Amino acid sequence: MNTKLNNIYNILEDIQYGYIYDGVDISDDQYKFGNYYRLLDPNDLLNIKYGVCWDQVELERKLFDDNNIVYKSYFIYLNDHDGLPSHTFMVIKDNDEYIWFEHSWYDYKGIHKYNSLDELFEDVINKFIKSHEGIKFDELLLYEYDKPKYGITCEEFYNYLETQKKVLERKY
Numbered sequence: 001m002n003t004k005l006n007n008i009y010n011i012l013e014d015i016q017y018g019y020i021y022d023g024v025d026i027s028d029d030q031y032k033f034g035n036y037y038r039l040l041d042p043n044d045l046l047n048i049k050y051g052v053c054w055d056q057v058e059l060e061r062k063l064f065d066d067n068n069i070v071y072k073s074y075f076i077y078l079n080d081h082d083g084l085p086s087h088t089f090m091v092i093k094d095n096d097e098y099i100w101f102e103h104s105w106y107d108y109k110g111i112h113k114y115n116s117l118d119e120l121f122e123d124v125i126n127k128f129i130k131s132h133e134g135i136k137f138d139e140l141l142l143y144e145y146d147k148p149k150y151g152i153t154c155e156e157f158y159n160y161l162e163t164q165k166k167v168l169e170r171k172y
Contacts, residue, residue, distance in 0.1 A: 001069070001094045005101065005111055008063045012103040015059070018050045027052055030083050034154050041150040053104035054157060057088040060101060061147060064090070071101075072144050075161050076128055079139035084158065085132050091120060100124060107131065121168065142168040 018025040019037055026032040040048070040055040042062040051059070057073050064071045069092060077086035092099040098120045100112040108127060114120040125140065145164035148157060 001092075002111075004067045004069060005092070005099070008060065008067065008069075009101075009103065009111060011063060012056065012059065014049055015045065015056060015103070016050050017052065017056075017104050017106065019052050019055075020048060020050045025050065037154050039148060039150050039152050039157060051104070053086075053088045056104040057090060058147070058150070060090050060103070064092075073146075074124075074167070075143045075145055075164075076124065077141055078129070078132055078135060078137035079141065080135050080137040083135075085135060085137075087124075087128055089124065091117070093117075105131075125168075138172050140168070140170045140172065141166065 017027065019027045019033060021032065021036045026036060037052075039058065040051055042055075042059040045051045045055050045059050061071070061073060071090050071092045073088060073090055075086060075088050077084050087105060089105070090101040092101060096115070098114045098117050100114065100120050100123070102108050102110060102112065112120075112123070114123065121142065125142070129140070143161050143164045144167050145161055148160050152160065
């Protein structure tokens with residue numbers, strides 16, 4: 001399993017974080033991203049070589065499927081009633097270990113191993129909240145989700161995720 005995961009990770013190393021629209025990376029422009037983003041097909045991402053976590057998870061999904069790796073995809077977000085900071089990530093269970101496969105979140109890139117799914121979730125949640133210090137939010141949500149339709153907008157992506165399995169909801 002480790003060799004397969006390392007090979008997939010190496011494929012992802014050619015992908016940069018961002019979303020290109022009209023020749024410009026708009027991933028940090030909340031207004032433009034919200035209006036122009038469309039979830040990339042994994043093959044398009046391999047050609048463009050730029051994608052946000054949502055796009056990169058879909059490429060990971062394809063690569064995991066191609067390598068017969070069983071996984072689950074997760075979406076975490078802070079409800080700040082404005083920008084809705086979010087992140088998507090993959091989890092693999094290998095024997096008695098849970099693996100957080102992370103490529104798009106620069107500070108935590110890598111293949112991280114845990115003894116339990118709860119331990120993995122707590123680590124991701126704590127890192128996610130810490131990375132958004134200064135943002136006022138009243139709720140954290142975590143969803144497990146299946147493959148969405150490619151080409152959907154930000155709003156359609158959030159709406160889709162709310163139809164998926166809610167794993168955790170915390171009020172603050």
